[in-house]
Amino acid sequence: MTAKSMTAGLVLFLAVACTATPPRTQPAATTAGGSSVCTEPQGNPQPETPTTIDVVEQAYFCILANYYGRATLDARALLIAGFAAFTRELNRGGRDLPEATMPALTGDRHADWAAFEAAYRRVTSRLPDDAGLQGKLAAATLQAIVAGLGDDHARWTHGVKRPPDFYDGDQYGLGLRASVGPQVRVDPGTALPPLFITGVLGGPAKDAGLRPGDVIESINGSAPFVDGEVTPAAVTALYPQYPEARAVRLHILRQETGRRRTVTLKPGLYQPDPATQQVVTTKLLRDGIAYVRLSGFAPDAADRVFRAISRLGASRTLTGLVLDLRGNGGGSPGEAIRLLSGFAHGKVTAYQCAADGACDPMRTDDSVALLGLPLVVLTDRGCASACEHFSSAVKDLRLGRLVGTRTAGGVSGPAQPYLLGDNTTLAFPSTHHLAPSREVIDRVGVAPDHYVPLTPQDAAAGRDPALDEALNLLHK
């Protein structure tokens, strides 16, 4: 399943989200009349056109025909969310109007849409006939309807642009990773102080001499935490996406020297070390323990891991495996199942469940050869979606031990993509995910067997206490 905004901004994640084809538990749903409101995208996307109220209508009925809760969903909540966003957008542009009033709703999905559309058109007909303005209003409305589902795998992708001077392998942004990731936007409750840098990838952060362990005391003048509560808008500024290009000012404390300074980072394209961009990286640790980092469940990820392990095992007998899934934003559930199949056969790795409680099991692929290696999986808050499918199955099925911190809690269900009339893509799940013991992982996350958080001091010293703990466990 594809993580939603949990890892938004990571190119890898986009790759996974857009190319993974999750197994379908049911055929593409259609409307009662049999005609498809929305269909799966085929081939290369055409250029986007401005969003219109007709596209919003298509999205609304697409959700009602296909979404997980389609039979029981109160469609009025979606329309209210959409209209609220519409009026906010009007107000923001100084264009509020007396007609911008929510119509009465009855609970009849079609009649309520008609009333909604009539009210919407009454307002927009009084605005300038400017495609940009009208498109922005419709986009805000559509975005809010999708957000109204409250589903971390429901997402509307539109307006994604790449810098014209982009080269393969480039990243855009400030060039840093911090202890609170971009998922803070949707899940602020998981963020813990202090905010510190966990990785310097390149670009502005590198040029400014920032280092892992540096504590970020303020962002553009705002404190990242106020009374222990995160300020999402402040932290989100650390992860600008093209074409956002405003400079970001940080107050930095280097703890070991006590030195404070201010740096100003201008978002831009930068070239990370290619080694850090690989989906699979491996090394042989002491005493024959293999270390494999998997940054996403990309197509072919499981076989790549198996081949990597087999290469490490060519030179010496392996005694254990550390699988590092920290920051793994998910990808294809099929790849998660395939990788699990290297550790167990004849097991259910997850269930895909309809809103009425009927569930289909996802089973191991028993044609995959068992590795027969003791396993420790490293997890953190960046492990989302297919990564949580994997780690919850490891835990429930006792295939190994989890070390690190709790996972993201972003695994509602496998997202199916649908093409809308403006050539944008709407994606959401038609089923929801349960772990092998039938517990919900979404929003909750998977708790590690051994809780080993990373401190700023560890980051500054280049220590990896979770990996140390993994090695201890494998040596026992």
Added chain:
Amino acid sequence: MSHAVKDLAVAGLVVLAAAACTAPAPPRSVAAATSPSAAPTGAAALPAPTGPHPVGATTLYLKDTSRPDPWVPEVRARELMVTLWYPARAGEGSRAFYMTAKESELTLKGKKVTGVPYDALSRARTNALKDAKPAGRKGGLPLVVLSPGFTLPRSTLTALAEELASRGYVVAGVDHTYENYATTFPDGRVAECVACDSDTDPGFGTKVAGVRAADVSFVLDQLTGPDAKWEGSSLIDASEIAMAGQSIGGAGAVAAMLKDSRVRAGIDMDGTTYARIPKSGLSRPFLFMGSAGHRPAGRDNSWDRDWKLLTGWKRWLVLPGADHQSFTDVPLLADALGIAVPGDLSPARSMEITRTYVRAFLDRHLRHEPQSLLDEPSPRYPEVRFCTPGERCR
């Protein structure tokens, strides 16, 4: 070494497709997963070259001990197989083979082509005489390096190579080891597509382009100079070297020109580019020749991006009716196997156009002969458009 083959992978193009939902999607490779369309005619016969010289072909095994293999670091040297096509003395001899039966099998399996005998590609009929004596005067033959698309072997550029050799060029087709489904070394080892393991990684295309540049520099070292590894090396004019490639091989041409000033001119046939041209620009001649997916302001930004940095002679040709593989032997091979090839051009026509324009470019820049064909659209080749970013293609 055994590595599972992947489904169609047009090199960095796959990476691009994966880079974002809005990323330009690749022109797709043909030989993959297509259904039989017409009655197969059996083994392909490559069109005869049109030049005055008989063509010889020979293979070289070259070993670069200065670097470990970039895909299999445990291998402490980079091993390369190169085919040379060249003008030959008239004579008797056996025809050069196209590829081995094993290479044919691994390539067809890799491309998921079913319904044809696995040795089908090895039976394609070439026009070159195996190991024929090279002909020419000392230092008289310009050299052209050819680099194939990702997962494809050097032999897929044979029809172009034979044409150029018949016109008096020495042509070096390079297999970039582990970047295609099968390369056979003289001792019988077969290297498979290890690079296919990581072809969805960000930065993959950049890595491949860089590896190809390094490979080409090494091949040039081995073909020219006092310690040259080929009996005909003294015939090569080392001051007149160009490189052409299809798909990521074309990206390799840009990368090789940036790395090695011996490469005087370059051609990219439908390949998304990856090498960073410095802001000061690249002033040596360059030809982009692409299918519809490589129109200016199209799905792929890379040619638009690089065009601004090409400061010398340059052309941007687009064949709207072409497929990604139209610049290779693939349509000719597929036709013979009864496999449908996308695009409006017949296999013979797309090869004729490819041969004609590539030769005109090389005659212009390595032989310094004027070529009006490259100045404007030609009524003889209405399929070919001349493009400039910001303007309509002519």
